Amino acid sequence: MIVRMRERVVAACDGASKGNPGPAGWAWVVSDEDERTPARWEAGPLGRATNNVAELTALERLLSSVDPAVELEIRMDSQYAMKAVTTWLPGWKRNGWKTSGGKPVANQELVVSIDALLEGRSVEFRYVPAHQVDGDPLNDFADRAASQAAVVQEAAGSELGSPVPPPSPDTPKSGAPRKKTARRTGGASAASSSSRTIKAKFPGRCLCGRSYAAGESIAKNAQGWGHPECRTAEA
Numbered sequence: 001m002i003v004r005m006r007e008r009v010v011a012a013c014d015g016a017s018k019g020n021p022g023p024a025g026w027a028w029v030v031s032d033e034d035e036r037t038p039a040r041w042e043a044g045p046l047g048r049a050t051n052n053v054a055e056l057t058a059l060e061r062l063l064s065s066v067d068p069a070v071e072l073e074i075r076m077d078s079q080y081a082m083k084a085v086t087t088w089l090p091g092w093k094r095n096g097w098k099t100s101g102g103k104p105v106a107n108q109e110l111v112v113s114i115d116a117l118l119e120g121r122s123v124e125f126r127y128v129p130a131h132q133v134d135g136d137p138l139n140d141f142a143d144r145a146a147s148q149a150a151v152v153q154e155a156a157g158s159e160l161g162s163p164v165p166p167p168s169p170d171t172p173k174s175g176a177p178r179k180k181t182a183r184r185t186g187g188a189s190a191a192s193s194s195s196r197t198i199k200a201k202f203p204g205r206c207l208c209g210r211s212y213a214a215g216e217s218i219a220k221n222a223q224g225w226g227h228p229e230c231r232t233a234e235a
Helices: 051-065 079-094 108-118 137-152 228-234
Strands: 008-017 022-031 038-049 071-076 123-127 197-199 217-221 224-226
Touching: 008 051, 008 137, 022 051, 022 137, 038 051, 038 137, 051 071, 051 079, 051 108, 051 137, 071 137, 079 108, 079 123, 217 228
Parallel strands: 008 071, 071 123
Antiparallel strands: 008 022, 022 038, 197 217, 217 224
16 A cells, blocks of 8 residues: 655665575554654565565565655665665666676666656655664664564564564663673583574574574573573573
8 A cells, every 4th residue: 555645754664684595574664743653564574585685675665655746755774775776776777787897786676676666756865773772763663573574474564453563682772781791600600601602503482482583693591592682681
């Protein structure tokens, strides 16, 4: 459904890939009139894909969902996706969709589609850093929705009545105390002996209840393997 709203709309989009490539998802969110509160959002799965494909897909879906007549500000944390459509695209087109090194442009189909969707409309791109304590709330929402879609591989959104996506473990909480590091007292303790992280060979579920994908970093805890931050919190 195309969003037909105010004369100017502030939105954000993001993509996620658990393994890069790995299970991937995309998400976009359109703000309320205060330009901070999510009013409408949508997220979806991509199967196995790279993070760059997920980021570009999120942008394409956002542009397809907002009325072209509406002035749009898009907040993103992907330097690649932003530069692809604002900096590199004109040169790629002049070179017959080849890079300056003569190689075919990666993800060309998505870039061509985004180029067509940008034609004749007013769009301002704004870079916002990801996973900040006091970061952009719209980007944070899109990041969480895309990550959840990548993990569960299911569509979600306000039109579907989906709940708000869970907090991201990668974003520190404001005012949260620093986590303590386990000390060695004599011999190696259980905490220190299990401090190493590895790449998961298979998808699984952490003791916190959230899933992890193959290729993600995991660590040993008292109940098996899970997110490194959950091991630290438990200790």
